[in-house]
Amino acid sequence: DIVMTQSPDSLAVSLGERATINCKSSQSVLYSSSNKNYLAWYQQKPGQPPKLLIYWASTRESGVPDRFSGSGSGTDFTLTISSLQAEDVAVYYCQQYYSSPGSFGQGTKLEIK
Amino acid sequence: EVQLVQSGAGVKKPGESLKISCKGSGYSFTNYWIAWVRQMPGKGLEWMGIIFPGDSDTRYSPSFQGQVTISADKSISTAYLQWSSLKASDTAMYYCARPSTTGTIDAFDIWGQGTMVTVSS
Numbered sequence: 611d612i613v614m615t616q617s618p619d620s621l622a623v624s625l626g627e628r629a630t631i632n633c634k635s636s637q638s639v640l641y642s643s644s645n646k647n648y649l650a651w652y653q654q655k656p657g658q659p660p661k662l663l664i665y666w667a668s669t670r671e672s673g674v675p676d677r678f679s680g681s682g683s684g685t686d687f688t689l690t691i692s693s694l695q696a697e698d699v700a701v702y703y704c705q706q707y708y709s710s711p712g713s714f715g716q717g718t719k720l721e722i723k
Numbered sequence: 724e725v726q727l728v729q730s731g732a733g734v735k736k737p738g739e740s741l742k743i744s745c746k747g748s749g750y751s752f753t754n755y756w757i758a759w760v761r762q763m764p765g766k767g768l769e770w771m772g773i774i775f776p777g778d779s780d781t782r783y784s785p786s787f788q789g790q791v792t793i794s795a796d797k798s799i800s801t802a803y804l805q806w807s808s809l810k811a812s813d814t815a816m817y818y819c820a821r822p823s824t825t826g827t828i829d830a831f832d833i834w835g836q837g838t839m840v841t842v843s844s
Contacts, residue, residue, distance in 0.1 A: 650831070661834075
C-alpha cells in the first residue's frame with residue numbers, strides 16, 4: 611500500500627499570508643503513460659464531509675477559489691493557499707488514487723495566527 | 724443535482740449487526756464506483772473499500788478486509804456497508820463518496836453527508 615505523509619500536522623498563518631502544506635507518497639503516483647499525478651487535495655470543515663479542492667495534483671475543482679493551488683510530481687506535492695482567508699480554517703488532506711487502497715494523508719489542521 | 728444521501732445515525736451494542744446505506748441520485752448509478760471512508764472521532768480519513776455497482780466488483784483495504792462487507796443494489800441505486808459483529812472501535816463517522824469520472828477510480832467529487840455509528844454497551 612502507498613503511505614501518504616503530510617507536513618506539518620498543524621499550521622497557524624496570519625490572514626492574508628501564504629499557507630503551504632506538503633504531502634509525500636511512499637512511491638510515485640505519476641502514471642507514466644498519461645503523465646498525470648494521481649493525487650488529490652481535500653478540505654474538511656468541522657461537521658462537514660470533505661470537499662474536493664484539487665485533482666491530478668494541480669487541477670482546481672470547479673468553484674474553488676484561485677488562491678488554492680497544487681503543485682508537485684512523483685512523490686512530493688504541495689498545496690498552497692496564496693492569501694489566507696478566515697473561511698479557509700479547516701483540515702486539509704491529500705489522497706493518492708494511483709492504486710487501491712486510495713490512501714489519505716493524516717491531515718493538516720490550518721488555523722489563523 | 725448529483726447527490727449521495729446516507730442513512731441516519733445509529734447506536735448499537737457490541738456484537739450486534741448493522742447495515743448502513745448510501746443512495747445515489749442525479750446520475751447513472753451503475754457507471755460510477757462508490758467508496759466508503761471511515762473517520763474515527765477527532766481523527767483522519769481512512770479508505771475502507773470501493774464497489775462498482777454495474778458488476779459488483781469490490782476492492783477492500785487490507786485494514787478492513789474481513790471486517791466489513793460492501794455491497795450494492797443497482798435496482799434502487801444504493802450502496803451498503805455492513806458489519807456482522809460490531810466492536811466499540813467501529814464507532815466513527817462513515818462517508819460514502821463517488822469518483823468524478825465514470826468507470827474510473829479517481830478523486831472523489833461527490834460525498835454523502837455521513838452516517839455516525841456509535842457502538843456502546
